[in-house]
Amino acid sequence: xxxxxxxxxxxxxxxxxxxxxxxxxxxxxxxxxxxxxxxxxxxxxxxxxxxxxxxxxxxxxxxxxxxxxxxxxxxxxxxxxxxxxxxxxxxxxxxxxxxxxxxxxxxxxxxxxxxxxxxxxxxxxxxxxxxxxxxxxxxxxxxxxxxxxxxxxxxxxxxxxxxxxxxxxxxxxxxxxxxxxxxxxxxxxxxxxxxxxxxxxxxxxxxxxxxxxxxxxxxxxxxxxxxxxxxxxxxxxxxxxxxxxxxxxxxxxxxxxxxxxxxxxxxxxxxxxxxxxxxxxxxxxxxxxxxxxxxxxxxxxxxxxxxxxxxxxxxxxxxxxxxxxxxxxxxxxxxxxxxxxxxxxxxxxxxxxxxxxxxxxxxxxxxxxxxxxxxxxxxxxxxxxxxxxxxxxxxxxxxxxxxxxxxxxxxxxxxxxxxxxxxxxxxxxxxxxxxxxxxxxxxxxxxxxxxxxxxxxxxxxxxxxxxxxxxxxxxxxxxxxxxxxxxxxxxxxxxxxxxxxxxxxxxxxxxxxxxxxxxxxxxxxxxxxxxxxxxxxxxxxxxxxxxxxxxxxxxxxxxxxxxxxxxxxxxxxxxxxxxxx
Amino acid sequence: xxxxxxxxxxxxxxxxxxxxxxxxxxxxxxxxxxxxxxxxxxxxxxxx
Numbered sequence: 001x002x003x004x005x006x007x008x009x010x011x012x013x014x015x016x017x018x019x020x021x022x023x024x025x026x027x028x029x030x031x032x033x034x035x036x037x038x039x040x041x042x043x044x045x046x047x048x049x050x051x052x053x054x055x056x057x058x059x060x061x062x063x064x065x066x067x068x069x070x071x072x073x074x075x076x077x078x079x080x081x082x083x084x085x086x087x088x089x090x091x092x093x094x095x096x097x098x099x100x101x102x103x104x105x106x107x108x109x110x111x112x113x114x115x116x117x118x119x120x121x122x123x124x125x126x127x128x129x130x131x132x133x134x135x136x137x138x139x140x141x142x143x144x145x146x147x148x149x150x151x152x153x154x155x156x157x158x159x160x161x162x163x164x165x166x167x168x169x170x171x172x173x174x175x176x177x178x179x180x181x182x183x184x185x186x187x188x189x190x191x192x193x194x195x196x197x198x199x200x201x202x203x204x205x206x207x208x209x210x211x212x213x214x215x216x217x218x219x220x221x222x223x224x225x226x227x228x229x230x231x232x233x234x235x236x237x238x239x240x241x242x243x244x245x246x247x248x249x250x251x252x253x254x255x256x257x258x259x260x261x262x263x264x265x266x267x268x269x270x271x272x273x274x275x276x277x278x279x280x281x282x283x284x285x286x287x288x289x290x291x292x293x294x295x296x297x298x299x300x301x302x303x304x305x306x307x308x309x310x311x312x313x314x315x316x317x318x319x320x321x322x323x324x325x326x327x328x329x330x331x332x333x334x335x336x337x338x339x340x341x342x343x344x345x346x347x348x349x350x351x352x353x354x355x356x357x358x359x360x361x362x363x364x365x366x367x368x369x370x371x372x373x374x375x376x377x378x379x380x381x382x383x384x385x386x387x388x389x390x391x392x393x394x395x396x397x398x399x400x401x402x403x404x405x406x407x408x409x410x411x412x413x414x415x416x417x418x419x420x421x422x423x424x425x426x427x428x429x430x431x432x433x434x435x436x437x438x439x440x441x442x443x444x445x446x447x448x449x450x451x452x453x454x455x456x457x458x459x460x461x462x463x464x465x466x467x468x469x470x471x472x473x474x475x476x477x478x479x480x481x482x483x484x485x486x487x488x489x490x491x492x493x494x495x496x497x498x499x500x501x502x503x504x505x506x507x508x509x510x511x512x513x514x515x516x517x518x519x520x521x522x523x524x525x526x527x528x529x530x531x532x533x534x535x536x537x538x539x540x541x542x543x544x545x546x547x548x549x550x551x552x553x554x555x556x557x558x559x560x561x562x563x564x565x566x567x568x569x570x571x572x573x574x575x576x577x578x579x580x581x
Numbered sequence: 582x583x584x585x586x587x588x589x590x591x592x593x594x595x596x597x598x599x600x601x602x603x604x605x606x607x608x609x610x611x612x613x614x615x616x617x618x619x620x621x622x623x624x625x626x627x628x629x
Contacts, residue, residue, distance in 0.1 A: 232609030424598030568589030
């Protein structure tokens, strides 16, 4: 391996050069990413050319196979093939769900931990290999792929994890990585990684305040998180998980379809034979992926059952119909997450779709219908600027790894301590009402769920004739206004086109118009009043609100381009120590 | 009401805050952590 002579200015603390990568370690697939020489985030392909590397290890005659090569062993060598093991790490045997591993090496209890009995040596007797050791071997292969690609030794990594990963699981992951001589700098929640992957594309200016739903639709599980993104800082408002929903459930829909087709023709069910089942599963996954790209796909398996070759085709319309119930569960998981955060679909600015199953056009389209046109759904089917959903976790992890790779461990620990991360967040929005505007108008300056300290400036038009402008600083709350359609009005007068995207395609579309729902901010409480004197005709007023760490507020209002302006402060709110959160 | 600032009237203070965790990732968070740990304000940070 080539060892680059390091830049003499690269710091004196250590002699070895840091090379940190981002790792996404999934139950089904893993991926690795780094920052390239040109400073761009790049997902690394392994020796087989795969960027989505199956998290599978398989053993034949003492030789180890990994990734796609190991996956194909699920047919002939399933008992010596270990798959779907990530969620078994750091867990008690009694608490695991062995279902995903039923077509590969079964998890068993050994030495108080989860293990797999596999012939991983040339010996006749199988070995009990702990899930931790399996994870170490998998991470070693990922590490080596990154090293082979870049010519540099991987020293550290940021690892993407689900939001519900326990401390025991983190400890197990850390231990597995230590055995590969890779130090885990930080664990990054997958939804945060996905957001970072997108936000890193913003080239100029601060990242806008927005509420984002991140959907991570994987192979065997699906996770949704709602995140308040405020000035590029993220706070998780709610999460929802389904441990029995993902691409594998969609594969089953196709498996059942093709198995029945086969049975009709040949009077035998390929699902009854373990090899037939394994072939059916692999080819169904491949058909599903094709259906995300094109309108039809061919299913073709040699000797599917009873030595009979089977070939069939399916189009996307039929697949969408067969899978519609499963598709609906993805949308339901988002709705559950919204309920937990007490939010409405109208509150959401952006949906980031991550995970392999997010390639499915119908799922993305259903989500677009759920939220309506004003919400950006970032998936290949709904947005031309979408990134590859399968790559987001690894990309985000790589970006974070690059940000912190030069830090001392102590620095990272101190910065991630709760003293720093747990902060007061605004419970209501802060906005302004300016004279000349209607009493119930409200322009948001700082949205709710923003962490203090925070500072925002807005510019707002003064009344046409200028003069003395009254700026009322207010707290506001969001309301959902429901407007019933006029009964039996045949023409659509003045609709904004928002109500035709509700996703129910039942038969009543001609008869009943849906009520229009819209989001409005209402000022609830006045915090302060400021008068900006002598504003020019057609002038603008600039208002800056600065919330300090103790929730005291400083307000500055001035004519845009003018000098001085009005300043004032508000005391911190009455303390509600102990008990309230 | 306030004699020093006749054009500004303080009427209330913010509703009680909710304690939440900021996720410790991304450049904006690192800047926040730096300010917190050194007890700096936004403006002081801007000047550096």
